[in-house]
Amino acid sequence: MEETGLSDSEIAFINTHKHENASQLILRAGQFKGLDIKKLAAQIISRQKAAKKLPEWYANEKLIFPPALSVEQCSSEATARFKASLVSGKTLVDITGGMGVDCFYMSRKFGNAHYFEMQETVAATAEYNFQQLGAANIKVHAADSLAALEAENIPADWIYADPARRNEQREKVVLLSDCTPDIVSNQEILFENTPNILLKTSPLLDIDLAARELQNLKEVYTIGYEQECKELLFVLDKNHNSAEFTIKVRILDDQGYPLKSLDFDREMERNAKVTYSAPASYLYEPHAAVLKAGAFKTSCERYALNKIAANSQLYTSESLVADFPGRSFKITAICKPDMREISKHIGGDKANLTTRNFPAKTEELRKKWKLKEGGDYYLFATTLSDNTRVVIVTTKAAT
Template sequence: MKLISSAQTMLEKLKEANKIANQIQGSDIQSFILKKSKDFDAEMLRLVADQWLARNKAKHKLPSWYANPNVIFPPPLSVEQASSEITANYKAQVFVRNFGNAPCADLTGGMGLDSWALSKVTESVTYIEQNPNLAVVARYNFEVLAQNNIEVLNENSELFTQSTTGGVSHQPITNFYIDPHRRDEAKNKVFKIEDCEPNLLSIKHLLENYMVKFSPMLDIKLAIEQLGDNITEVHIVALENEVKELLFISRKSKIESKTSIHCINFLSNNQTQLFTFGYESEEKANIKYSQPSTYIYEPNATILKAGAFKSIAAQYGLAKLAPNSHLYTSAILVENFAGRSFLCEAVCKFDKKEILSKLPTPKANISTRNFPMKPEEIKKKLGLQDGGEYYLFATENMDKQKIVLVCRKAGQA
């Protein structure tokens, strides 16, 4: 990569700022800035503060990068918005399972986390980034992280797809990773495929195989329709029940006639919740409806995002409370449910006196499903505080009656 002098100068400043930030990790950054305001210029103080804050944000999100004191981080907001190490490694595993370990290209390099993860499971990665500052820092980070099979190119990704003949190994590249930029010229968030940069719809015909990451806001079925018949898999990825990204796998030599939907929720206790289904089976699934029984189940956020409302009941042998409530029930506890499981201690009408008579504490965690009031409104009406071991689900039953379920987590009774 041909270095741009201004980018190289910025790298040297960042290296110095990172060195200082590491020396003061245990200190208060605001106190340091006030104390050193005469020793450093404003730009260096800002860079030190950025490295200090970004490194703190990366401690749990990017543990391998955090552990290396020489790694330079992008601004704190970029670290906050970047993939976590756990999701980057998951993407790399899905990528190699679908496409093998042949040389690949990351068309939207950014800070380089995804390129780094891919480089650990493939022969080589060609990192493409049109921002010279990002490209220079990424190359430096790959060197200090000892990932020597990544080639850094400072160029436009769309031009690269039109002219590429090979990466590090000089073999033709047929496998691509893309994480389109989701901000418009006014820096407002966008999520439609055609509004992102690069616009995958305009270059997908140039890509033999690809994995693309999109915003959790994207309509999955519409995206499959737009991207075409070669989409083999969709992955909805969540961290601690918050959906972080949608992944679409496209293979030119698609063999499967159906697209499989994979829901994965990484939990804080190093456990994962996995659920796989297809939209064809979702449409055909026959499920039962029931009044609340002994146990209540709340699917995790990936399943709700995917729309697996009938498939989750069919696969676990559960009954649904109502067509639009998305809560489920059974008489016997189902183990390893992809979500949360509760013991139902009472089923109440939406009546303050009745509900409070079933609660031995003024605290409860309130959720609503297909209910006309918000949790905050219910909490105020009932005079409850947040927290505690009890969970109230305000919902609708199969007879379209408004009810409140008084529950505790299964196993706490």
């Protein structure tokens, strides 16, 4: 096998230039004799992308990083740590290896772990990185995981899968069967090896379509990190025979601990009571993970809020609700969607702008109103329940 690691001189070069523009380093390659600058520049680019996303890996100067796109697509340290909080036991089998971030963090909760990856170079890099990280309990297999599971039973407490899209040009993943490996068709094989499956997918996947495809679905997590819904997690339990499943919203901090949580199911959502009112003292914008979960009516009932309109997905209350899973704002004014009116309330031409249930996009309004991005004011261009179009002027609530 080709030598995987970095030499001392390569590590020194990366450390010296890790904050620099990699393209400029390539242009100056002639200055650095005896070094493959394209290779090292690629490592620098990937490390720069990993600095915030994977701080523990970034801090280890011996690790080899895959191309920058792979770093962008891999799990963050925060979401990987959260996944590790859901699983434990004697044996873990990761059937879709890749960079190995999820496998590494989850393996800490098991006596041993099996990592499967069909691409030999990817598997070799992961094996090298696991060694540098001290994960001696992970056994790397450069092999087809499903074929291995079918050929020889590997008893596991949990199987983990992060299936990839077959066609990277597709704008949207609609069905799990559009992914590789096809978990839907191979559930029987997986359950012959384990009672528990943790499945990660893109947040673009339709939750209810996936629920109809999967057997023994117990829980679905919509994972929020910073302002985005980062991923969906499907928990399959061989002993869960009900068609009902719980949806769990988790908004994480940098260490993977939930800052905000919301649990419900589809029946609760159908039966939740919704009340409407004009904007009161406070305005609430649900986190993207709440919206993905579909907790539109549940959010109203659970936090004793009113919706400002059926389709706006903005909520209001007279008193501040501190634990709302999203952003909370203090309303300072409500005005017509006209810049002359807005500027009276924001004292200039600078504010953050969001549109919800409004017949114009954010960028269109920003251009029309000559509104600069930033500042302490947050504007919501929206439609009220009586179909009046307004701009709600707010500042962040002190929580």
